[in-house]
Amino acid sequence: MPIYSILFLVGAALLPPLVLMQVIYRMDRLEREPPRLLWGLFFRGLLAMFPILVLEVVADQFIDFFYWQPIVYLFLAYFVIPGFIEEGVKYRVLLHRTWNEPNFNYQFDGIVYAVFVSLGFAAVENVMYVLTTGFTTAVVRAIFSIPGHAMFGIIMGIKFGRAKWCQNHGQQEQTDLCLRRAWLMPAVVHGTYDFLLIGFGWLFYVYFFGLVLYVVSLLRRSAREDGPVGG
Numbered sequence: 001m002p003i004y005s006i007l008f009l010v011g012a013a014l015l016p017p018l019v020l021m022q023v024i025y026r027m028d029r030l031e032r033e034p035p036r037l038l039w040g041l042f043f044r045g046l047l048a049m050f051p052i053l054v055l056e057v058v059a060d061q062f063i064d065f066f067y068w069q070p071i072v073y074l075f076l077a078y079f080v081i082p083g084f085i086e087e088g089v090k091y092r093v094l095l096h097r098t099w100n101e102p103n104f105n106y107q108f109d110g111i112v113y114a115v116f117v118s119l120g121f122a123a124v125e126n127v128m129y130v131l132t133t134g135f136t137t138a139v140v141r142a143i144f145s146i147p148g149h150a151m152f153g154i155i156m157g158i159k160f161g162r163a164k165w166c167q168n169h170g171q172q173e174q175t176d177l178c179l180r181r182a183w184l185m186p187a188v189v190h191g192t193y194d195f196l197l198i199g200f201g202w203l204f205y206v207y208f209f210g211l212v213l214y215v216v217s218l219l220r221r222s223a224r225e226d227g228p229v230g231g
Contacts, residue, residue, distance in 0.1 A: 013130040016142040017119040020150045024115045027223045028108050037103060038116050044097060045120020048089045052121070055085045078198050083191025087152060090117050091183040094160060108226040110161025111154055111219070114182075118153030122146050144208065148193055151215040152186040158222055159185060164229045 021042070025032065063076040098104055098113045126141050163178035189211065196204040 010127055010131070013126040013141075014123055016146040017123040017126070017149075020146065021116060021119050024112055024150075024154075027219070028106075028112050028226075029223065030106055030108070030226055033103055033109060033112055037101070038112070041094075041097060041113055041116040042120040042123075044093050045090065045117035045122075046124045048093050048117070048121050049124045052086055052089045055089070056081055059085060074198065075195065079191035079195040082194045083187040083189075086121070087156065087187040087190050088183055090114075090121060090153075091156060091186075093117050094156065094182075095179070099164070104164060105229055106226055107161035107165055107229055108222055109229075110159075110164060111157030111222060114157030114160055115150055115153035118149045118156070119146070122149035144197070147212070148190070148208075151211060152190045152193075154215050154219055155189060156182050156186045158218060161222075161229065168229050 021038075025038070059081045060077075063073060063081070066073040066076060094114050094117050098110075101113075103109065104113070122145065126146060129141060159178045159182035163175050163182060166172075166174040166178055192207065193204075193211070196207050
């Protein structure tokens with residue numbers, strides 16, 4: 001494949017995540033985060049591809065035992081593995097890098113951080129798919145997969161920002177609950193997303209557009225009601 005074709009495909013794969021990152025960045029109106037921090041989170045999300053691949057290969061070996069039980073196999077392969085492993089690794093990256101970050105001083109910051117990590121992973125995943133399958137894949141994934149990862153990140157970030165607020169207000173039990181939900185909620189949403197995508201037709205589209213409306217409303221409310229996490 002000529003180098004210009006490769007560059008075109010890579011650019012086509014990277015454009016949707018970059019556009020969505022810019023949208024979220026501009027919604028952070030009270031105090032925008034340092035670009036160096038955000039690009040660092042993006043590249044950490046990109047590097048998360050490697051542990052995710054390892055964990056998914058290991059998990060695939062386990063679920064092979066359920067090959068003769070199609071419902072169980074499909075549930076594990078398309079709900080548990082992509083949802084809980086991918087969102088779990090992204091959550092650990094987010095928690096390790098930003099929980100004690102001095103710039104994490106507003107609740108909406110949690111959304112920005114989570115989306116940049118999530119779209120870092122989505123970007124490298126998209127590049128891999130596009131280079132192996134072509135431009136059509138970039139278009140399809142731009143419509144469904146990339147927005148999906150952005151929405152999972154928004155859900156994670158809302159709970160993550162709330163957890164930070166609870167910690168700073170001495171609510172340790174609520175902090176722990178919000179942190180668990182910051183992983184479990186996007187994991188379940190992601191798992192359901194992928195499970196329906198494999199062959200449920202119209203039901204997936206209902207779920208997708210319903211999720212878009214729900215997450216956009218959450219995002220707008222979070223931006224409108226943003227405030228400091230400090231006491």
